[in-house]
Amino acid sequence: MAGFAPQLRIPAIYMRGGTSKGTFLRKDDLPEAAREPGPVRDALLMRLVGSPDPYAKHTDGMGGATSSTSKVVIVSASESPDHDVDYLFGQVAIDKAFVDWSGNCGNLSSAVGPFAIESGLIPPERIPADGEVEVRIWQANIEKTIVARVPIQDGQVQESGDFELDGVAFPAAEIGLAFKDPADGEGRMFPTGQVVDELEVPEEVVSGGRIQATLINAGIPTIFVRAADLGYDGTELQDDINSDPATLDRLETLRAHGALKMGLISRLEEAANRQHTPKLAFVASPRGYRASSGKQIDEGDIDLLVRAMSMGKLHHAMMGTAAVAIGVAAAVPGTLVSQAAGGDEGRSSVVFGHPSGTLRVGARVEQLDGEWTATEATMSRSARILMEGKVRVPADVLDS
Incomplete structure (x- = not known):
């Protein structure tokens, strides 16, 4: 009888950000073969989410079978001295075998700062007893800067609060986001040169x-x-x-x-x-x-x-x-x-x-x-850790 490799155990935090939620991973915690772009990384993340699922339910994965919940985020210490972390977003298709890396998720952007603090990617001396931390995020998909203002209480990320966000059932702490120079990519803001x-x-x-x-x-x-x-x-x-x-x-x-x-x-x-x-x-x-x-x-x-x-x-x-x-x-x-x-x-x-x-x-x-x-766009969101630990993924996915 053929043997089967045990499941991989990968540290992860499952978070809500704005009106979306997804699995957040530190790049350094991924298997080495999945730390760089390519079919191995995509296969790992699809299996983590539970895609492709012909039943469109994500029963065998962390996904929620909607565009708002079939998401993965990879965060690492930034290679740029002007930023704290690099943030890469993957939108996982539900019933098809691909991960779309072509854009950002603005909702999950609000969870990147709290995740970075929780994961030790922000130096402790930057975190006040009370107040807020400005986290400068490099959005790697579109190569843009996002500045998140994360509230701190008693030296920890404040998650509870009275900020209400339509589309989210419960109030939470407000996180301010500023999207710097938000025109996507290197092309013109209006690609045809016309506003209509x-x-x-x-x-x-x-x-x-x-x-x-x-x-x-x-x-x-x-x-x-x-x-x-x-x-x-x-x-x-x-x-x-x-x-x-x-x-x-x-x-x-x-x-x-x-x-x-x-x-x-x-x-x-x-x-x-x-x-x-x-x-x-x-x-x-x-x-x-x-x-x-x-x-x-x-x-x-x-x-x-x-x-x-x-x-x-x-x-x-x-x-x-x-x-x-x-x-x-x-x-x-x-x-x-x-x-x-x-x-x-x-x-x-x-x-x-x-x-x-x-x-x-x-x-x-x-x-x-x-x-x-455009020089800047601003809005408020909220974020919360839903679960933390290790996500398990069958090891044979690395043979993809």
């Missing part, structure tokens, strides 16, 4: 085969369209979209055409293996609605409505990186986002309504030689 483009799409996407869109690289590459152009009013909840496979196919087709226009893919077929980016969101002017929790959101509570797709499904709240894109786009006159927020003048901050409630995001932008750029 016209996309040519199949007739089954929209009658007439044309739809206006704002294509922006900020926080994460995002395609914004008007909800009305898709036949929506912007108050939709998850079941309104996710229960209809034909609707999901229609929106994915639109996303693929936007990705092609942004230059992120060279053929439409490539979008299937680039699910994490770009995001697709639809916007509308304010109106009242009842959030998924039952909370009533009044028209006067918000500046605009936004619904966003993530990994092929309508997100239950809002991705943090997409919130950055919303804030930046709202600050630029003429975008579909600033139009939905009440005019073309641009705004330094907006409160937008999402399926779970509301969120405020701010941004600073400037125009130089006719090109728009």
Whole structure:
């Protein structure tokens, strides 16, 4: 009878960050073969999460079978003297065998600072008895700086508090995030040079085969369209979209055409293996609605409505990186986002309504030689350690 190798035991912390959660790992704790990019690392992380799972349940792994919970984070001491830690994010597909490394997770960004402190990656002399620690994070996927302000109480990360975040059931301590120079990658913030483009799409996407869109690289590459152009009013909840496979196919087709226009893919077929980016969101002017929790959101509570797709499904709240894109786009006159927020003048901050409630995001932008750029986007999140210990993964995964 053939023998079987025992499971690997890898130190890990399972954390909630914003409205997402995932498994956090120190790079140095990974098996040596999985410390560098490649098929071994991807195979290890997919097995950890429980993917690919044809049943889409993640019963045999740490994942939660949604785009918000099928996530992994690798953190290490930074190689840059201007940063404390390097943070790498992996979005693990649920029923397919791949890990998407093309973008960041803004929600889990809020948990990186607390994880770094808890894991001993921040020198003890930097941590006050009470106050806050500024953790400078290098986001390795998109090569950008994130500054997290982590509250400290009695020399420990403060996790409990009274900060309420729609999409999270319980209050916690507030963590401030500043995304520096959030335009993604080295390309232009508006990759076509226009704040509004016209996309040519199949007739089954929209009658007439044309739809206006704002294509922006900020926080994460995002395609914004008007909800009305898709036949929506912007108050939709998850079941309104996710229960209809034909609707999901229609929106994915639109996303693929936007990705092609942004230059992120060279053929439409490539979008299937680039699910994490770009995001697709639809916007509308304010109106009242009842959030998924039952909370009533009044028209006067918000500046605009936004619904966003993530990994092929309508997100239950809002991705943090997409919130950055919303804030930046709202600050630029003429975008579909600033139009939905009440005019073309641009705004330094907006409160937008999402399926779970509301969120405020701010941004600073400037125009130089006719090109728009973003210098900073800010928002508040919260984070909490849910479990710590060692995650077990079958050892034969390293033979992949």
